[in-house]
Amino acid sequence: MSTSIQVSNVSKGYKRYTGRWDRLIEWVVPNSRNRHNLKWVLKDIHFTVKAGEALGIIGMNGAGKSTLLKIITGTAQQTTGQVQIYGKVAALLELGMGFHPDFTGRQNAIMSGQLMGYSLDEIMGCMKDIESFAEIGTAIDEPVRTYSSGMQVRLAFSVATAIRPDVLIVDEALSVGDAYFQHKSFARIREFREKGTTLLLVSHDKAAIQSICDRAILLNEGTVLKEGKPEEIMDYYNALLAKKGNITVRQVLNEEGKVQTISGTGEAEIDSAYLMNCRNEKIKVVGVGEKITLCVEVKINLDIPQLVMGYMIKDVHGQTIYGTNTYHKELPLKNLCKGETIKYNITFVATMGPGNYSITLALTDEDTHLNNNYQWKDLATIFSVVNLLYTQFVGCNWMEPTIHIDRN
Amino acid sequence: MLKTIFQYRHFIISCVTREFQSRYQRSLFGSAWAVVNPLAMIFVYTIIFSQVMKAKLPGIDSSFGYSIFLCSGTLTWGLFTEIVGRCTTVFLDNANIIKKLNFPRICLPITVVCTAIINFSIISCVFLLFLIVSGNFPGIPILSVVPLLIILILFSIGLGITLGVINVFFRDVGQFLGIVMQFWFWVTPIVYPIAILPKWAVGFLNWNPMMQIIRGFQTVFVEQKWPNMEGPVIVGLISAGLCLIALRLYRNHVGEMVDEL
Numbered sequence: 278m279s280t281s282i283q284v285s286n287v288s289k290g291y292k293r294y295t296g297r298w299d300r301l302i303e304w305v306v307p308n309s310r311n312r313h314n315l316k317w318v319l320k321d322i323h324f325t326v327k328a329g330e331a332l333g334i335i336g337m338n339g340a341g342k343s344t345l346l347k348i349i350t351g352t353a354q355q356t357t358g359q360v361q362i363y364g365k366v367a368a369l370l371e372l373g374m375g376f377h378p379d380f381t382g383r384q385n386a387i388m389s390g391q392l393m394g395y396s397l398d399e400i401m402g403c404m405k406d407i408e409s410f411a412e413i414g415t416a417i418d419e420p421v422r423t424y425s426s427g428m429q430v431r432l433a434f435s436v437a438t439a440i441r442p443d444v445l446i447v448d449e450a451l452s453v454g455d456a457y458f459q460h461k462s463f464a465r466i467r468e469f470r471e472k473g474t475t476l477l478l479v480s481h482d483k484a485a486i487q488s489i490c491d492r493a494i495l496l497n498e499g500t501v502l503k504e505g506k507p508e509e510i511m512d513y514y515n516a517l518l519a520k521k522g523n524i525t526v527r528q529v530l531n532e533e534g535k536v537q538t539i540s541g542t543g544e545a546e547i548d549s550a551y552l553m554n555c556r557n558e559k560i561k562v563v564g565v566g567e568k569i570t571l572c573v574e575v576k577i578n579l580d581i582p583q584l585v586m587g588y589m590i591k592d593v594h595g596q597t598i599y600g601t602n603t604y605h606k607e608l609p610l611k612n613l614c615k616g617e618t619i620k621y622n623i624t625f626v627a628t629m630g631p632g633n634y635s636i637t638l639a640l641t642d643e644d645t646h647l648n649n650n651y652q653w654k655d656l657a658t659i660f661s662v663v664n665l666l667y668t669q670f671v672g673c674n675w676m677e678p679t680i681h682i683d684r685n
Numbered sequence: 686m687l688k689t690i691f692q693y694r695h696f697i698i699s700c701v702t703r704e705f706q707s708r709y710q711r712s713l714f715g716s717a718w719a720v721v722n723p724l725a726m727i728f729v730y731t732i733i734f735s736q737v738m739k740a741k742l743p744g745i746d747s748s749f750g751y752s753i754f755l756c757s758g759t760l761t762w763g764l765f766t767e768i769v770g771r772c773t774t775v776f777l778d779n780a781n782i783i784k785k786l787n788f789p790r791i792c793l794p795i796t797v798v799c800t801a802i803i804n805f806s807i808i809s810c811v812f813l814l815f816l817i818v819s820g821n822f823p824g825i826p827i828l829s830v831v832p833l834l835i836i837l838i839l840f841s842i843g844l845g846i847t848l849g850v851i852n853v854f855f856r857d858v859g860q861f862l863g864i865v866m867q868f869w870f871w872v873t874p875i876v877y878p879i880a881i882l883p884k885w886a887v888g889f890l891n892w893n894p895m896m897q898i899i900r901g902f903q904t905v906f907v908e909q910k911w912p913n914m915e916g917p918v919i920v921g922l923i924s925a926g927l928c929l930i931a932l933r934l935y936r937n938h939v940g941e942m943v944d945e946l
Contacts, residue, residue, distance in 0.1 A: 291944055300854060347943075351787035354940030368787070375782035379707050388703065391696040392788050 280363065281444055281475035282326040282349065287358035289344055289499075290315025315356065318344050319499045322358070328443075331476035333486035333507055335514050336496035342479045345496065346370060346448050349477065364443025364475075367393060369433060378422035382413065382432050385421050389436045403439040410465075411435040412458075430454045434462050441469055446477045463489065483511050487595050508595040509536045512637075512655045516540035541652035544581045545640045548574040548618070550657040563627045565664040565675050571623040573638060573657075577613045581642065581651070584610045586621055588657075589637040590629070592673060598629055604643065627662055628675040635659045689789045696788065700796040701803065723760075723808040727815050730755045742878055742907065749819050750907060756812055757906040758875030758899050760805070761834075765841050765895065766866055767801040772845025773862055776853050780946040790939050794846050802838065816906070823909035832914070833901045836921040840894060843927025850934045853942050873899055894920040 292313040294300050299312040319341045326332045336342045347353035349360055350368040376385045386407055390400035408417055411431040416424065424432070431454060438445065445466065454462065466489060470476055480486055486493055486507050493510040495503040495517075503513055516538050553570045554560050563569055573586060587602030603609055603621075610619065636658050640651040664670070667677055690697070709715045731752040742750045775793045776783065783790060816822045852858040873895045879887060890896050897916030904912035 292941070304854075347784075352784065353943045366787075370785050375785040377703070377707075379710065380703065384703070388696070388699060389786075391693075391699060392782070392786050394692065394788075397695055397699075 279328045280325050281328040281330070282477065283359075283361040284322055284324050284349065285359045287319060287322045287345075287348060287355045287360060288317060289319040289341075289348060289353070290317045290356045317499055319348070319355075322501055324494060324501065324504065326475055326477065328363070328475055329470065329473045330492065331470055331478065331490045333490035333493035333510075334477065334479045334496060335486060335493055335510055337517070340496040341499040342496055343370070343448060346446055346477065346479060350446055362444055366444045366446065367437045367442035368446040369437045370446070370448045376421045376429060376433070379420055381420055382417040382424070386432060386436045389433070390439070393437070395440065399440065407435045407439050410461075427454055427458070431458055438465055438469070441472060441474060444475045444477065445469060448479045449481065484596060487511060505536070509538070511595060512538040516653050537654070537656040539652070539654050541640070541650045543652065544577070544579040545584055545613070545651040546576045546578055547638055547640065547652055547654050547657060548576045550574070550636065550638055552658060552660055561660050563660055563662050565627060565629075565631065565662060565667055566677070567627050568624065569627055571625075571636065573621040573623070575619045575621070575640060577615060577617040577619070580615050581613050582611065583642045584613050584619070584651070585641050585643060587639040587641065588623065591635050591637060593633050598634065598673065602639070629662055630670065630673045630675060631662050631664050632673070633659065633661050686791065690791060690795065693789055693792050697792050697796050697799065700792070701799045704796065704800045705803070719804070719807050720811055723811045726759070727752065727756055727812065749821055753816070753821055754878065754903055754907045755876065757902045760808055760812060761837060761899055761902050762870065762873065762875055762895070763808070764801060764805040765837060767804065768798055768838065768841035769845040769848065770862065770866070771797040771801065772842070773848040773852050773859055775849055776942060777859075777946070783943055783946055790942070791935065794842070794849060797845075798838070798842055823905050826905050826909060826911045829905055829912055829914070830902065833898055833912070833917055836917050836924060837898050839928060840898070840920060840924035843924050843931050846931035847927065847934055850931070850938050850942070853945050854938070869895065875899060891916070894923060
């Protein structure tokens with residue numbers, strides 16, 4: 278596969294002048310010394326995307342994602358380094374592609390198309406397609422100022438993707454659309470991917486990144502912190518979100534050879550986690566509809582006022598199937614002392630479909646792991662679900678039906 | 686650069702059309718206003734100065750003399766201020782698309798210039814019609830308007846883009862320009878004939894490039910003679926230099942621009 282996007286050692290610094298006259302002096306006085314310092318928002322970014330690959334970019338607000346995309350699309354200029362893109366690029370940065378409010382959707386669509394470098398004939402040729410994909414009906418001939426933000430995104434996406442680009446760059450824009458349109462646009466993105474379009478996607482939406490991207494990079498404070506499988510990067514990102522105090526994040530290979538993310542401040546620690554069946558035997562394989570118990574042993578390392586234990590069952594794609602915590606179950610533990618050990622037994626019926634699942638555990642003091650993250654452990658235990666006893670079925674959820682048929 | 690401009694010609698053309706559409710789109714009479722406005726101006730000047738005030742230019746007999754003098758000055762001055770003024774703010778006004786899309790930024794001032802020229806053409810047609818109807822058409826010397834206009838436009842573009850680029854980084858330029866234009870208007874003999882000035886002032890005003898150009902127009906339309914092209918040619922050279930400076934500034938700072946918008 279050939280290279281589609283090559284980002285080599287790209288850095289971006291915004292000029293910062295200490296005084297308001299400094300820029301003028303720098304401009305006017307010949308050979309004057311530099312009077313600005315650079316505020317680096319991107320530092321030495323380096324990655325390649327192969328043709329047809331989909332790369333997700335993840336990062337907190339202010340991590341530099343949008344700046345990076347702007348540099349890749351050429352809207353902003355890097356301070357050092359190089360970006361090379363091969364082929365036709367369509368970019369959907371932020372909302373609306375700079376639509377002019379007083380013009381109709383149709384006129385704006387034409388303008389945007391021309392800005393992307395298409396000729397009038399090409400745009401008129403796919404106008405029908407734009408209209409039918411955006412599904413905004415007669416509003417296409419209304420001024421854009423009357424549009425809702427969702428309608429603007431619909432139109433913008435339809436225009437940007439009217440002609441299949443070699444590289445498609447999408448910056449969170451899709452999160453504005455409604456579920457129906459998100460679905461539709463992702464279907465189109467998938468279709469493009471199958472035809473060989475390279476995709477660069479910035480999103481906070483875990484599901485989107487995991488379902489579409491082959492690879493993801495995590496940007497943090499302007500550097501690439503991590504690069505790898507979307508699932509692994511998302512887990513690491515979540516752990517990073519919980520960053521507070523002297524947190525440690527480590528990723529280790531577990532017995533199954535999967536990358537496991539463990540993070541937290543360590544006041545409380547998960548000692549062991551395993552599944553048991555109703556005969557108190559440790560199990561790795563669970564039958565559909567079987568009643569099982571998740572046993573979690575927690576060790577308290579320091580005195581803490583409150584402890585909440587949460588768990589999430591995830592499928593192979595990293596999508597959460599179910600999750601809750603002892604806070605929601607109104608069972609938070611109060612005033613724990615150093616040295617205590619706690620054992621949680623969580624019993625539930627395995628109503629998920631056949632497949633492989635993992636359990637993520639979290640120890641916190643509140644509802645979310647964002648306040649005080651004592652420990653966060655991905656892939657704490659792994660198990661498979663098989664269907665032995667019940668009707669053959671597909672899907673992620675077991676809903677044993679009774680079927681009644683009338684036949685005359 | 687010329688090649689990229691050519692590639693984006695469709696965009697520039699529809700930007701210009703859009704500009705006109707947006708100006709008249711939400712009005713009932715539409716583009717009629719484009720004609721009515723200059724017509725009203727000519728009407729007012731003619732009525733007030735030639736009929737009410739009975740103002741006469743020294744050496745010109747026609748009762749429309751002063752009105753024609755005023756029109757030829759204000760029309761060309763209008764073209765100059767439109768290009769310079771709009772170019773100065775063009776990057777700021779279009780920050781929205783500059784930040785979101787990658788396209789040659791030079792298209793924006795080009796659009797402004799094209800719009801201004803078309804606008805000027807409409808007004809000029811009305812003016813020329815007035816000249817023909819009132820029997821004041823200058824005849825062959827009108828051909829000298831073409832080089833004069835080229836020089837004027839070149840001068841405006843050079844100045845406009847230079848200020849436009851600087852204005853992104855130093856917003857004072859936009860504010861300052863308003864004041865400068867006021868003064869500039871009054872140190873250019875548009876409303877008053879240069880003959881009424883004392884000698885020392887004329888020597889001083891000779892340094893004003895706009896005076897050289899506008900004097901040319903006035904000679905053609907009022908005196909109906911070939912203008913002295915010496916001054917305008919020098920201004921033309923200055924304009925070419927200004928355009929080079931503008932190009933250099935634009936090249937050096939276009940990348941940095943988006944960071945400041």
